[in-house]
Amino acid sequence: MAISSKSRRYPSPFPRALVTLFFAFLLFARAASRVLPEDSTGDQTWNQTTVNQAGNNQTGNQTRINQIGSDQTGNQTAASSRRRLLQSNNWSQPSSGPVDVNRAYKVLAKYVTVDIAGILLRMAFHDAGTYDKSSGTGGANGSLKYELSRALNEPISSHWSVIESIKGGLPNVSYADVIFLAGFYAIHITGGPLVTSVRTGRVDASVADPDNRLPLSSWNADQLTSHFGDAYGFGCQELVALSGAHSIGTSKVTPPLGPMDDTSRVFDVRYYQKLVNGGGSFPSDKALSQSSDTSPYVRTYAGDQDAWWAEFVDALKKIGDLGATYES
Numbered sequence: 001m002a003i004s005s006k007s008r009r010y011p012s013p014f015p016r017a018l019v020t021l022f023f024a025f026l027l028f029a030r031a032a033s034r035v036l037p038e039d040s041t042g043d044q045t046w047n048q049t050t051v052n053q054a055g056n057n058q059t060g061n062q063t064r065i066n067q068i069g070s071d072q073t074g075n076q077t078a079a080s081s082r083r084r085l086l087q088s089n090n091w092s093q094p095s096s097g098p099v100d101v102n103r104a105y106k107v108l109a110k111y112v113t114v115d116i117a118g119i120l121l122r123m124a125f126h127d128a129g130t131y132d133k134s135s136g137t138g139g140a141n142g143s144l145k146y147e148l149s150r151a152l153n154e155p156i157s158s159h160w161s162v163i164e165s166i167k168g169g170l171p172n173v174s175y176a177d178v179i180f181l182a183g184f185y186a187i188h189i190t191g192g193p194l195v196t197s198v199r200t201g202r203v204d205a206s207v208a209d210p211d212n213r214l215p216l217s218s219w220n221a222d223q224l225t226s227h228f229g230d231a232y233g234f235g236c237q238e239l240v241a242l243s244g245a246h247s248i249g250t251s252k253v254t255p256p257l258g259p260m261d262d263t264s265r266v267f268d269v270r271y272y273q274k275l276v277n278g279g280g281s282f283p284s285d286k287a288l289s290q291s292s293d294t295s296p297y298v299r300t301y302a303g304d305q306d307a308w309w310a311e312f313v314d315a316l317k318k319i320g321d322l323g324a325t326y327e328s
């Protein structure tokens, strides 16, 4: 009662029309920043924090590799054009087109820890690694989400909820982009390069890719080089550079179980040094130092982290292009 008599004597200085206008403006501003609704401030502290989590101070290399590419413009196509594309191709999942990678990484920073970096990087390979050059089918199209029941994806399926959480923070970004951005973010959070020149705008497939297209850990060097050449169009350098992903993570179901190497939380060249000394987790790893086609790269990377990082980043970008359809 006291309040109503007070408000009669001192009418509000904000007339109802002004208040309505203010809220209308807020709604408009929110719609205009539709790409990443969870984007917060423009500061870069997230970057430092995540590098620190890896317990690895590599600022010199970091700076050099950071220059590998410049930021993407985040150019967005009109909603009507997106709808037309999705309808004409019968794709299942809307994509926002190209994404502002720096802003996406801020969302990823909320969900990704060093503990799950390995499995996220592996997801990027398993989404893209179904590509078959001769038929032009499979590839980096987000179809991994339909392939979780496959034997080789067993550890991936039990961590898939992380992708769904990230997707919740990036609702307009396709699964294919989320998976690859998470893969790139995984190498950064474990002390590797921060790569912002990642192409995005991949459109998701609506069905699973054909099965039995991923390489096996029992394979020898000939089988690996044939597969990477025939199916992906890659050479020995890309095979060896990409295999260095086994620098991080843990083997969860494939013997020998446990950390991939003794610095498995750091994206470093310990993996290659182990191979040079006759070690390695799986036969497919050991094979790389036993073949004259691949061993020169193993030796080079064992002593040159900058070279490996640069070639790994190039190869990961290439694998992320396999079979990808981009909305521009």
Ligand code: HEM
Pocket: 117, 118, 119, 121, 122, 125, 155, 215, 216, 217, 218, 224, 242, 243, 245, 246, 248, 249, 250, 251, 252, 253, 254, 255, 260, 282, 284, 316
């Ligand atoms: C060259 C052929 C490859 C073979 C045969 C292979 C095989 C495997 C196997 C058997 C595991 C252990 C899975 C488990 O039991 O948990 C593994 C783990 C892993 N792979 Fe590969 N892989 C290959 C290439 C790649 C590539 C190209 C990447 C990424 C660019 C990659 C990233 C990873 C990562 C990060 C892990 C650790 C996963 C975790 O922490 O859960 N692999 N790989």
